[in-house]
Amino acid sequence: MIRIENLQVTYRGRGTTHHAVRNLSLSVAAGGFYALLGPSGCGKTTTLRAVAGLERPTSGRIVVGDVTVFSPEEGIHVEPHRRNIGMVFQSYAIWPHMTVFENVAFPLRRLRPRPSRDDIRRRVLAALALVQLQGLEERPAPFLSGGQQQRLALARALVFEPRVLLLDEPLSNLDAKLREDMRLELRDLVKRLGITTLFVTHEQVEALTMSDVVGVMRDGVIVQEGSPREIYNVPAQSFVADFVGKTNLIDGRVIRIEDGDARIAYVETPLAELRCVVDRPFTVGQDVTVAVRPEHVEILTSSPAAPLNVAAGVIESLVFLGNMLECHVRVGAQVLRLQRNTDQSLAVGQPVTLGFESTRLRVMPR
Amino acid sequence: MTAPSVAAFVRRWNGLDLGPALMLSVAFVAAVCVAVTLAVILWLSVVDGIPGDVRYNYTLAHFREILFDGFTYRVLGNTLAFSSISLVFAMLLGLPLAWLVERTDFPGKPVIFTFMTVGLLVPGFAVALGWVFLLHPRVGIINQLLMSAFGLSEAPFNVATIAGMGVVEGLSLSPVVFIMTAIVLRAMDSSLEEAARMNGATLWETIRKVTLPLARPGIIAAGIYVFAIGFAAFDIPAVIGLSSRIYTFSTYVFQQMSPTEGIPQYGGVAVLSVIMVVLAAGLSAWYVAMQRQAPRYAVVTGKGYRPTIIPLGRWKAFSVALVVVYFVFTQLMPVVMLVWASGLPFVQVPSAQSFAQLSWRNYQTLPADMIWAGTRNTLILMVLVPTLTLTLSLATSWIVVRSRIPFRGVFDFFAFLPHTVPGIVFSIAVWLLALFVLRDKVPIYGTIWILVIVYSIVRLSYGTRMTNSAMIQIHRELDESALMSGARVSGVIRYVLVPLLMPTLLYSWIWIALLTYRELTLPVVLATSDNQPLSVVVWSLVSTSSYGSASAVAVIMLLLMLPILLAYWLVARRVGVVGNT
Numbered sequence: 001m002i003r004i005e006n007l008q009v010t011y012r013g014r015g016t017t018h019h020a021v022r023n024l025s026l027s028v029a030a031g032g033f034y035a036l037l038g039p040s041g042c043g044k045t046t047t048l049r050a051v052a053g054l055e056r057p058t059s060g061r062i063v064v065g066d067v068t069v070f071s072p073e074e075g076i077h078v079e080p081h082r083r084n085i086g087m088v089f090q091s092y093a094i095w096p097h098m099t100v101f102e103n104v105a106f107p108l109r110r111l112r113p114r115p116s117r118d119d120i121r122r123r124v125l126a127a128l129a130l131v132q133l134q135g136l137e138e139r140p141a142p143f144l145s146g147g148q149q150q151r152l153a154l155a156r157a158l159v160f161e162p163r164v165l166l167l168d169e170p171l172s173n174l175d176a177k178l179r180e181d182m183r184l185e186l187r188d189l190v191k192r193l194g195i196t197t198l199f200v201t202h203e204q205v206e207a208l209t210m211s212d213v214v215g216v217m218r219d220g221v222i223v224q225e226g227s228p229r230e231i232y233n234v235p236a237q238s239f240v241a242d243f244v245g246k247t248n249l250i251d252g253r254v255i256r257i258e259d260g261d262a263r264i265a266y267v268e269t270p271l272a273e274l275r276c277v278v279d280r281p282f283t284v285g286q287d288v289t290v291a292v293r294p295e296h297v298e299i300l301t302s303s304p305a306a307p308l309n310v311a312a313g314v315i316e317s318l319v320f321l322g323n324m325l326e327c328h329v330r331v332g333a334q335v336l337r338l339q340r341n342t343d344q345s346l347a348v349g350q351p352v353t354l355g356f357e358s359t360r361l362r363v364m365p366r
Numbered sequence: 367m368t369a370p371s372v373a374a375f376v377r378r379w380n381g382l383d384l385g386p387a388l389m390l391s392v393a394f395v396a397a398v399c400v401a402v403t404l405a406v407i408l409w410l411s412v413v414d415g416i417p418g419d420v421r422y423n424y425t426l427a428h429f430r431e432i433l434f435d436g437f438t439y440r441v442l443g444n445t446l447a448f449s450s451i452s453l454v455f456a457m458l459l460g461l462p463l464a465w466l467v468e469r470t471d472f473p474g475k476p477v478i479f480t481f482m483t484v485g486l487l488v489p490g491f492a493v494a495l496g497w498v499f500l501l502h503p504r505v506g507i508i509n510q511l512l513m514s515a516f517g518l519s520e521a522p523f524n525v526a527t528i529a530g531m532g533v534v535e536g537l538s539l540s541p542v543v544f545i546m547t548a549i550v551l552r553a554m555d556s557s558l559e560e561a562a563r564m565n566g567a568t569l570w571e572t573i574r575k576v577t578l579p580l581a582r583p584g585i586i587a588a589g590i591y592v593f594a595i596g597f598a599a600f601d602i603p604a605v606i607g608l609s610s611r612i613y614t615f616s617t618y619v620f621q622q623m624s625p626t627e628g629i630p631q632y633g634g635v636a637v638l639s640v641i642m643v644v645l646a647a648g649l650s651a652w653y654v655a656m657q658r659q660a661p662r663y664a665v666v667t668g669k670g671y672r673p674t675i676i677p678l679g680r681w682k683a684f685s686v687a688l689v690v691v692y693f694v695f696t697q698l699m700p701v702v703m704l705v706w707a708s709g710l711p712f713v714q715v716p717s718a719q720s721f722a723q724l725s726w727r728n729y730q731t732l733p734a735d736m737i738w739a740g741t742r743n744t745l746i747l748m749v750l751v752p753t754l755t756l757t758l759s760l761a762t763s764w765i766v767v768r769s770r771i772p773f774r775g776v777f778d779f780f781a782f783l784p785h786t787v788p789g790i791v792f793s794i795a796v797w798l799l800a801l802f803v804l805r806d807k808v809p810i811y812g813t814i815w816i817l818v819i820v821y822s823i824v825r826l827s828y829g830t831r832m833t834n835s836a837m838i839q840i841h842r843e844l845d846e847s848a849l850m851s852g853a854r855v856s857g858v859i860r861y862v863l864v865p866l867l868m869p870t871l872l873y874s875w876i877w878i879a880l881l882t883y884r885e886l887t888l889p890v891v892l893a894t895s896d897n898q899p900l901s902v903v904v905w906s907l908v909s910t911s912s913y914g915s916a917s918a919v920a921v922i923m924l925l926l927m928l929p930i931l932l933a934y935w936l937v938a939r940r941v942g943v944v945g946n947t
């Protein structure tokens with residue numbers, strides 16, 4: 001279990017202060033897999049390093065397992081080497097002057113009391129088997145491929161059975177195909193071991209496919225936290241909607257609330273008047289942003305009866321993505337992104353009528 | 367203590383990480399040594415009476431004395447003339463050589479680099495001695511030859527002049543210019559040169575209009591560096607000029623320290639030292655500024671290009687001949703002269719008669735105990751100085767590069783300071799410190815330790831430059847992953863940093879050992895008959911005009927140096943670096 005309360009990390013340079021993390025709180029359940037997702041420079045690595053003890057926060061409280069490892073009020077700052085945390089660094093940080101075996105044995109040799117030689121050997125081999133690096137023990141560490149180095153880093157982080165595991169963009173140095181395989185492999189492994197994991201990434205796919213809980217970060221704070229499904233389907237802010245998956249953002253204003261049903265709001269936008277299902281109260285006249293995923297915008301074949309939730313546009317360009325076709329449709333001043341099956345026959349310059357389903361429209365305050 | 371509390375204590379102790387504190391204290395010791403040494407000089411320059419006296423007053427009398435003394439300015443003028451001449455000579459020789467090696471298809475480049483590195487290491491006093499035998503107005507054999515050949519009544523050359531010493535210093539500094547400018551030329555983007563050639567410029571125009579202006583900051587920096595070395599030089603002016611009372615700053619200060627009559631004027635010595643430090647610091651600041659400018663000219667692009675190699679064509683044989691002449695003159699001749707003189711009762715022109723006189727006498731009559739003690743002291747220094755220097759450097763670099771300690775830059779500043787302070791000033795400062803401040807409380811004077819400490823402090827700037835740049839190149843996450851694996855800072859240093867730094871440490875260790883071997887300036891002030899290294903043995907023989915014995919010891923020294931040079935060469939080849947001062 002990891003619990004972070006009101007964490008603040010401030011970097012002081014020459015005459016400048018930079019608040020890398022501001023008042024961040026999160027908690028990872030025992031055995032849980034938590035992903036911190038956010039754009040570059042938002043403070044993900046800083047948060048992770050604070051948990052590891054490599055960065056000294058200005059204030060806050062960090063609990064790992066049942067031990068408070070940082071709490072300035074109580075005068076607690078446990079040194080990194082005593083936190084019993086496994087960590088995989090973005091660069092993997094494999095020691096180039098050691099063999100694969102020595103790399104993995106290193107944490108075991110630091111344990112007190114020190115395990116016996118046989119014990120070390122057994123545990124190293126078990127850890128290497130876990131990440132499928134059997135037979136490479138005597139190989140000098142620099143002579144490993146990127147994927148093997150990543151596994152080695154993982155074996156080294158797990159071999160001493162730490163309380164928790166921290167991963168800083170562990171897949172970012174791998175090529176696309178390998179990355180995809182490793183995502184599931186990594187998740188399966190930590191789930192099998194039942195180890196609490198805090199994971200940092202700026203790739204939304206990784207966060208969505210691997211984690212139990214995703215925390216979306218921006219400028220040093222978590223702006224939304226939830227299951228991958230929630231984050232994707234019910235983004236709380238236009239930032240989250242935009243950052244997690246592709247989305248179309250349409251600015252508008254609430255003009256009417258359905259009589260007797262506060263869950264239905266009518267939003268006036270430059271495209272069309274949109275009837276939306278909302279999950280929180282809005283007032284008439286409020287400025288809002290409506291988000292709709294590309295796969296949820298439909299192309300209507302027949303003209304609808306009422307002009308509600310429809311907009312007329314022209315296909316501006318088509319991008320072939322292999323499994324699907326992305327079309328950009330100009331409606332007035334805005335270009336909307338749509339995803340279609342590749343078998344649909346569409347052509348650039350073709351006029352189309354777009355339809356929006358009320359339940360697929362996500363209204364957020366602006 | 368009861369058993370459980372002992373266990374608890376041990377557990378607490380085990381958890382404590384003493385690494386940072388240890389590093390900090392070592393770096394602190396290094397910084398304090400430098401600071402105290404310089405403070406002593408400053409203090410003595412403004413205090414009257416015999417230093418160490420309980421009663422003293424602050425006074426500017428010493429400054430007045432020195433600054434109103436006309437002789438000071440004569441020495442200053444001499445020193446400037448001496449270092450200018452040596453600068454011009456070093457540049458004239460080193461620069462074209464660097465261009466030949468880096469930019470043309472000159473054959474045998476590695477050999478030249480090796481010879482140049484050896485040139486950096488041959489002791490200055492040995493070279494100086496060789497030149498005395500060649501060009502001294504009385505004993506110099508070239509003079510003797512010319513006088514008898516043309517029936518001259520006066521020697522045509524006199525090395526014991528400012529100009530003569532400047533030329534010798536210039537010859538021995540030419541390898542420094544060579545190595546520094548070779549690096550600049552190598553890093554230069556040759557596409558600019560190519561562009562000039564494409565636009566119809568001749569080779570000579572291209573060199574003048576493109577190559578030289580582009581490399582200018584680097585060349586100027588090398589020039590300032592060499593000028594500063596000349597300014598502080600001791601061994602060549604001492605061996606050649608001291609007996610004829612031709613002084614540069616270093617030898618003048620030295621002479622004031624041990625005057626032939628009267629008591630030493632410590633206040634005056636301190637003031638002269640302060641003046642030297644100020645002038646040298648100015649040069650050093652200028653040098654740093656020039657180095658900063660170099661990248662602005664986009665000379666170093668870091669791209670993996672190959673510079674264009676200019677074919678020498680029919681000039682090749684001519685250039686090879688010139689380079690051979692250069693090596694014969696600067697490196698071979700002085701050494702051959704040493705060997706020649708070491709076999710003779712007095713220096714003479716080679717002839718049937720003088721060959722008949724060759725013998726081992728100079729070697730056999732050497733004061734054996736002095737030689738043994740000198741060899742022992744030199745060897746002790748060669749082991750301890752690099753070890754201590756690199757220990758101090760490693761700790762300082764860790765504090766500066768790796769820790770988050772506030773004001774850590776201060777440690778770097780103090781470690782760099784010795785670079786700007788002339789060696790003779792350091793040795794005088796420590797001498798005064800040992801005799802008048804530490805005295806019996808810390809009886810270090812006359813022991814080998816005082817030399818170990820001074821040598822190590824002086825090499826600290828070189829050591830930290832090496833360890834700093836090597837440590838910066840080691841990815842921080844390599845340390846941090848060791849911390850996360852349960853290692854303390856001391857473990858990180860021992861199991862991760864030191865093994866990864868090993869090639870650099872080994873290379874620097876041998877280089878410092880070699881510099882220690884050839885060092886004369888530092889021990890000449892500080893050594894006593896108990897702790898003098900071989901270089902001082904040579905010096906004391908020279909100063910009593912026992913030239914035959916002095917050359918014999920110098921020859922022994924050069925022979926002893928060969929195996930270490932070989933080790934250096936093997937390591938340097940593996941690390942892939944060339945010599946550095």
Ligand SMILES: Nc1ncnc2c1ncn2[C@@H]1O[C@H](COP(=O)(O)OP(=O)(O)OP(=O)(O)O)[C@@H](O)[C@H]1O
Pocket residue numbers: 011012013018020038039040041042043044045046047202
């Ligand atoms: N040592 C430091 N000194 C000053 N500022 C720093 C330091 N380390 C990080 N920062 C700043 O803190 C902010 C957060 O950095 P952090 O490394 O946590 O970002 P990140 O979310 O991990 O980004 P990325 O995805 O690019 O790795 C950045 O703006 C960065 O410039």
Ligand SMILES: [Mg+2]
Pocket residue numbers: 044045046
């Ligand atoms: Mg990061």
